[in-house]
Amino acid sequence: KMLTLKYLSLGVLVFQTTTLVLTMRYSRTLKEEGPRYLASTAVVIAEIMKIIATCILLVYKDSGYSFRTLNRVLQEEIFNKPMDTLKLAIPSGIYTLQNNLLYVALSNLDAATYQWPTDSAEHLKKELSAGSQFVGLVSVLIACFSSGFAGVYFEKILKGSKQSVWIRNIQLGLFGSIFGMMGVYVYDGERVKEDGIFQGYNNLTWIVVLLQALGGLVIAAVIKYADNILKGFATSVSIILSTLISYFWLQDFMPTRY
Numbered sequence: 001k002m003l004t005l006k007y008l009s010l011g012v013l014v015f016q017t018t019t020l021v022l023t024m025r026y027s028r029t030l031k032e033e034g035p036r037y038l039a040s041t042a043v044v045i046a047e048i049m050k051i052i053a054t055c056i057l058l059v060y061k062d063s064g065y066s067f068r069t070l071n072r073v074l075q076e077e078i079f080n081k082p083m084d085t086l087k088l089a090i091p092s093g094i095y096t097l098q099n100n101l102l103y104v105a106l107s108n109l110d111a112a113t114y115q116w117p118t119d120s121a122e123h124l125k126k127e128l129s130a131g132s133q134f135v136g137l138v139s140v141l142i143a144c145f146s147s148g149f150a151g152v153y154f155e156k157i158l159k160g161s162k163q164s165v166w167i168r169n170i171q172l173g174l175f176g177s178i179f180g181m182m183g184v185y186v187y188d189g190e191r192v193k194e195d196g197i198f199q200g201y202n203n204l205t206w207i208v209v210l211l212q213a214l215g216g217l218v219i220a221a222v223i224k225y226a227d228n229i230l231k232g233f234a235t236s237v238s239i240i241l242s243t244l245i246s247y248f249w250l251q252d253f254m255p256t257r258y
Contacts, residue, residue, distance in 0.1 A: 009221040010234045016218050017238040020211040021106065022245055027204045028107040037200035038188045039103030043096060044180035045197075046212040051173035053213060054166050061166070077167045078174075085171050087157055092175035094150035099212065100183060101139040101146075108136030151231060155223045165224040169217060176216075 028036070059070050078085050158168055184192060191199070222231045 005225040013218045013234045014237050016215050018241045021242050024208050025106045035200045037205045040184045040188045041197045043099045046209045047173045047176035049213040050216045054169045058166050088171040089175045091150040091154040092172045093179050094146045096176045096179040098143045101143040105136045105139040165220050169220050
């Protein structure tokens with residue numbers, strides 16, 4: 001059973017990562033009338049949706065379809081154990097930063113280069129300004145380093161305690177929502193006041209948000225049932241798929257000999 005869960009979670013992660021990168025890239029470059037949706041608000045909404053989805057799973061899996069039992073479990077495992085819950089603040093803050101950088105990178109780089117920052121400089125010079133290229137690549141590098149640290153830290157917490165992966169996901173989501181709201185206030189507060197949180201949202205935006213929320217659940221499951229190394233392997237497979245789709249379908253990536 002554990003072996004099945006391991007490979008199932010890895011397969012879902014490959015699908016989720018590939019789909020998210022390509023869909024998000026398309027959503028950030030799609031030209032429509034009106035303002036473009038705010039990445040900072042999308043991150044917050046994804047965290048809230050992750051919390052809701054996890055609570056539903058807890059009701060279905062561990063609480064015997066009882067919301068009263070769910071309330072008791074949340075009270076005992078999260079609010080009555082503040083120091084244990086605070087341990088998740090570090091990886092949650094890093095994941096929130098990484099999610100925001102994901103939007104920045106894919107707003108400035110093609111999907112293949114985002115996942116695999118190679119030396120395709122000639123193509124980037126044709127398609128992007130030097131400034132956006134620099135911002136995109138720096139965002140990717142910061143996200144890579146922070147993701148590695150957060151993954152190892154979260155794996156240690158997850159495998160070093162008896163708490164379920166779903167409780168840990170709720171803890172991550174709570175801190176992620178708080179950090180995300182801080183980001184919205186600092187960077188997009190004025191724009192939210194003017195046009196609201198959901199400015200620029202369309203069906204594609206909601207698909208991106210749903211995929212990002214799913215990613216939080218899947219990554220936690222992969223780290224729980226597999227490990228951070230296999231997570232990296234799944235990401236590598238996703239890079240190959242994203243590159244192929246970006247080249248043949250989106251046609252926004254052109255490899256060079258250099």
